[in-house]
Amino acid sequence: MENFVVSARKYRPSDFKSVVGQSHITTTLKNAIKNEHLAQAFLFCGPRGVGKTTCARILAKTINCEDRLENGEACNACSSCEAFNSNSSFNVHELDAASNNTVDDMRNLVEQVRYVPQRGKYKIYIIDEVHMLTTQAFNAFLKTLEEPPKHAIFILATTEKHKIIPTILSRCQIFDFNRIQIQDISQHLAYISKEEDIDYEEEALRLIATKADGALRDALSIFDLIVTFSAGKKVTYQETINNLHVLDYDYYFKVTDALLEESISKSLLIFDEILKKGFDGHNFLVGLSEHFRELMVCKDPDTAQLLLVSESAKNRYKDQSRQASLSFLLSALTICNQADMSYKTSKNQRLHVELVLMKLAKLPHAINLASLAEDSSKKKA
Template sequence: MASQSLYRKWRSQTFAELVGQEHVVQTLRNAIMEERVAHAYLFTGPRGVGKTSMARLLAKAVNCLATDAAQRPCGNCTACTSVAEGRAVDVIEMDAASNTSVEDARELIERVQFRPAELRSKVYVIDEAHMLSTAAFNALLKTLEEPPDHAIFIMATTEVHKVPATILSRCQRFTFTRHGVASTAAHLRRIAESEGLSLAEGAPEAIARAATGSMRDALSVLEQLASFASGTITLEQVHSLLGMTAAAEVFALIEALLANDTAAALRAVGGVADQGADVRQFTRDLVERLRSLLLLMAGGDHARAELGDDEQELLATWATQAEVPRLLHWIKLFSGLDYQLRTSPYGHLPLELAVVEALVTSLPAQVGAAPVRATPPSPPPPLPARPTRTTAPPPPAAAPVQPRPQPPKEPVAPPPAPSAAQQEITAPAATSPSEAPAPPAESEDLAEQVATPGAAQRSAPPALPPRSAALAAAANADFSMLERLENHWEDIKRDVRPHSPSVQALLHGARPIDVEGHTVVLLATSPFHKDNLEKPQNRRIIEQVLKRYLGATYAMRCTIEDRAETRERDLRGQIREARQDELVRAAMNIFEAHIVDIEPEEQP
């Protein structure tokens, strides 16, 4: 005979035994004590967090025979035991995934009119309620709104957005939250002690992290480990069974990221792949550790990080090296890799690319750090432009003045009454290069008369100062995101199809042409494509898929005009053109650099 699974054996029998969901427990307890139990409830939340258990507890509480309402459900009376053992004929559990039709709903409506056979109230528990058909929901509306006095409906679902609004308005809704790592680990220790199992230090926390907040999943893993291991269940056995990597590999990658050591980071990823570990699980562990570090730096609350005492000191050390903007960038980047790692034919390549991108491509623009030049870090300042003359022509009786090799920093003391010609020549030198007016023709003639033989080579226009570094950094960030978007454009169109095949067909007539801040610009081939892509419902679908690939929320707009010629006139357009050059791209990759300015070509 098969043994009973742990999650069924240790299902909570009273409100006091239920782990977590205190907000739901307190509300239902008060409703039972004050005899204000509603006629319909809707329990929502992820899998394995106690929705069905709470529904059974409520069914026992409304039928419990204990005289003290505060003690209901007591778990000992005949009503409680019959519900717990599944033999109460007045507690009907229906799986909506198997009974989706309107005929099933009509049968339920007919049966609900009969009074309970044994208990005080007849309780209908409808699990996976979102699987009911539209016709079935419509058939239940009237009964759900005004059921008989002896009937209570409890619906449970993991996808509340699929439940019609007309149903939601007729129910009291309770949202169940995921279990924390600390509470799940504590519950696992209590169950392991009762079952005679021994858990090594760190094993419960590892199981809790792998369960991602689902208590049922955690108990299933514990049961599997009880059969897998003999004696004490060690952390290594947990990692081996779940395909997880040891914390040392995750820590090595985080330390390499903090040290900006690309080679060490890639070695850590390669070591994980060589072990045959699950790279997706490794990425989840990495994101979880980065999240814990972010919580610790943002709030300083160790309890929110949900880590053991052995990792607190290490996190404190990392907190002195990390920066919150960089952590945000890394978490967004790595948390979007799960789908790529699942579908990529190239193994762990997406993770390697994400590691390099985290350290090289987008970091200066995302974090706001100073961009790096591909040229030497401290280039000499450009020499000041030589004037086309040295001084004004001397009086006829004076000796001829020899031209100086360099202009003096301050003008030579002029005669007591300078001529108008001198003022016209020296005025442009006092203004900034961008504000200097064009010299008059007579000044050019005078300059040619006093110029030295090499003056033509020294009369180049002064070099323009570098333009805004913030503008260049923003342009690099936008074009890095545009290149990423172009690389994944076919995948994006494919992922749009499950949401709307018509939107995918429209995207075949468009392509990404620019990224402006947090707006993706698509170039449509016709006004028809533009107008239909910019419809609100179509735009929402596209922006939802874009968020999955770009790691952040981006708006979308369309244009039918290619403004490439206009863009190339400003700094942003020049950076865009330069990034398309193969030699420039190679230099950026080799030197881990970004373009900060475009200098004009020297005229011969």
């Protein structure tokens, strides 16, 4: 039986072109290598799972590559690349600052830095979670970072840049990694699905990408979970919402239809069904606000591109947005936003949400009355 390798490791990028959603950084790094404008200290900042450590390793491999390609990528064939790929390179040292954060750990590192590489031009030191170093450890490291030997390059990675002392920041070339876009994550998941011969529904991959909140590693972990649940055959939207305990957006369409019909009873019955399925009233409120926002976005063709859903879902949003007036959507968003802020302090949270639904169900009538009153006043004038 083969050992299972999680997707985050199996499909970890091995060169700059395979890094997802960070082209502004990979282009700069490739140009720096090609033009030999390498800083002696880099600081990679950004949220978890966006490729900081991966880019640090690719940079370390590419710097020492003996036969780089014309586009600035590592060849993956020379002795230096092969040693790196087999984790046996003596020129690349990785340190986890979360567990090696004392003054003694930094002194040991500073001692190692003095020695020139036996082979190759540079020795690269990757320090992950560098914000975990103590102030004393930072100070012990400071002088070496300020005046490192010519053969040493430091690559620091952190999720919390604000915790790093300014004297360290001022000595580094800083790269800020973005959260990865939903479109980029879903395309990468589609690529992996094809490589693994797994059938998938586009809507399911978009839901996984949305749930990951910009972290590709989180998306790959969720993807593995859904694939395991479906016995490695197909990733479906229904199985994904069941596993992630996400409320199907179909409920929001039903509730909105009931509200536009001014049917309090229908909206309350749908909410009751949602509660019986184990969903939280607060999550429902937040989701309903997002649904109204999506409908408002669809009102204008220029902003419709902000809707990050499949084509079939986008058509549903467009159809429903035609039925809902802009006044209704703006008023509904205001009511939901106020209810969201006061939800935690409510003694009867179910009634709190039900009152919101009642108000929303009477909104079309109130808007019509206001419109008639305005027309009447204009005629009198």
